[in-house]
Amino acid sequence: MTTLTFRCEHHYRSGFRLAAEFEAREGVTALFGPSGSGKSTIVSLIAGLLCPHHGKINLGTRTLVDTASRVWLPPERRHVGLVFQDHCLFPHLTVRENLEYGFRRRRQHTADLSHIAEVLEIESLLARAPATLSGGERQRVALGRALLSSPELLLLDEPLAALDRPLQVRILQSLRTILAERPLVALLVTHDPSQIEALDAPVIELKAGRIASPPQPS
Amino acid sequence: MLSPAELDALRVSLIVSLTAVAVSLPFGVLFGWLLARRQFFGKSALETVFNLPLVMPPVVTGYLLLVLFGRNGWLGGLLDRWFGVRLVFDWKGAALAAAVVSFPLMVRSIRLAFSAVDVRLEQAARTLGAGRLDAFFSVSLPLARNGVVAGCVLAFARSLGEFGATVMIAGNIAGRTRTMPLFIYNELEAPGGLERSMGLVIVSIIVAAAALVLGEVLERRGRRRLGASDA
Numbered sequence: 001m002t003t004l005t006f007r008c009e010h011h012y013r014s015g016f017r018l019a020a021e022f023e024a025r026e027g028v029t030a031l032f033g034p035s036g037s038g039k040s041t042i043v044s045l046i047a048g049l050l051c052p053h054h055g056k057i058n059l060g061t062r063t064l065v066d067t068a069s070r071v072w073l074p075p076e077r078r079h080v081g082l083v084f085q086d087h088c089l090f091p092h093l094t095v096r097e098n099l100e101y102g103f104r105r106r107r108q109h110t111a112d113l114s115h116i117a118e119v120l121e122i123e124s125l126l127a128r129a130p131a132t133l134s135g136g137e138r139q140r141v142a143l144g145r146a147l148l149s150s151p152e153l154l155l156l157d158e159p160l161a162a163l164d165r166p167l168q169v170r171i172l173q174s175l176r177t178i179l180a181e182r183p184l185v186a187l188l189v190t191h192d193p194s195q196i197e198a199l200d201a202p203v204i205e206l207k208a209g210r211i212a213s214p215p216q217p218s
Numbered sequence: 219m220l221s222p223a224e225l226d227a228l229r230v231s232l233i234v235s236l237t238a239v240a241v242s243l244p245f246g247v248l249f250g251w252l253l254a255r256r257q258f259f260g261k262s263a264l265e266t267v268f269n270l271p272l273v274m275p276p277v278v279t280g281y282l283l284l285v286l287f288g289r290n291g292w293l294g295g296l297l298d299r300w301f302g303v304r305l306v307f308d309w310k311g312a313a314l315a316a317a318v319v320s321f322p323l324m325v326r327s328i329r330l331a332f333s334a335v336d337v338r339l340e341q342a343a344r345t346l347g348a349g350r351l352d353a354f355f356s357v358s359l360p361l362a363r364n365g366v367v368a369g370c371v372l373a374f375a376r377s378l379g380e381f382g383a384t385v386m387i388a389g390n391i392a393g394r395t396r397t398m399p400l401f402i403y404n405e406l407e408a409p410g411g412l413e414r415s416m417g418l419v420i421v422s423i424i425v426a427a428a429a430l431v432l433g434e435v436l437e438r439r440g441r442r443r444l445g446a447s448d449a
Contacts, residue, residue, distance in 0.1 A: 101348075
């Protein structure tokens, strides 16, 4: 059973200070809070895009960061998939090349490109350029790209915020199908309470850089 | 058509300018990226040094190059002793002068191109398993390609026109360091030179225009590949 344990402190020059501690188990956990509450900081710390001033992050048996013993894994060695709010697909590559980007760089992959493409309903898009896709299609490709890099943890940073309700539901369903097939910790970052209801998952609430409530068992 | 002497000048000009661009390109990419993405001590001082040749009289740039790379200059002496390379009164010196004078234009263009690449695309590449260098070559550089091409075209055009610094370090030796601008200047010294240099004047304009068109075509092709919009 893979578990993410997070205990970090980080502060910015603006005076904002994050001090949070939580755990997330396999399956989806929602990280909920208004903008400016520190959600993106947590995502950056876990993905390795930011180094905390103090703290420790463990994923399963691996230590991603530990400031006390000066451990810091670079992002490419963390096996943490990240899906951005505005997809961040590589504009110079086709959909297929985007999907293969992570796939090719991980030696121990078990994921299957055509299967993921089928579940996410993007098989017909493989030869297209990202610029020609709709918002929902891009987000599904971005999700597929992250899944194909064989992550142990999936960070979904407001991936549905720019989409309308029916699309959100469809993508959440695909996500659930995929998570049912593989042991994976998924952290869904959102500021939208209705997404949390649809998700039926434990919630970690963040307020002004601190955890407001411990995750409730679902 | 062109006389053998004029063809020589054209040949020397092309070799000097292409060499200047080829030699400065790796440095242009390196420093363009550093200036766009990194904060480090002495960054603004470095920028000032790079941009100096843009505002200094080219003759002064040539003078400084002569002091540095002359037979008795401390870099020129080392080059001669270690590699047997002499830059003074040689086409390699003309290429060095062209490279130094055109470098700020190249770096500026490449730097802007790297600044325009979304940092999060590089971060996405890292989380997908690409190391720093891998992400640079598979994402940052391809996306900055247009700016790199534009920088090369600008640097090439500036190199073609280089006069002051070239004359200082490489002299004006027919068939060896006499580039097109030097040839035209040389012709004007003698009676009837205005008419005689007409051919090379036209060639200069054609080469410069061809470089601009080529740059434009490459850029348009790159843009088409990236798609019209990315809303």
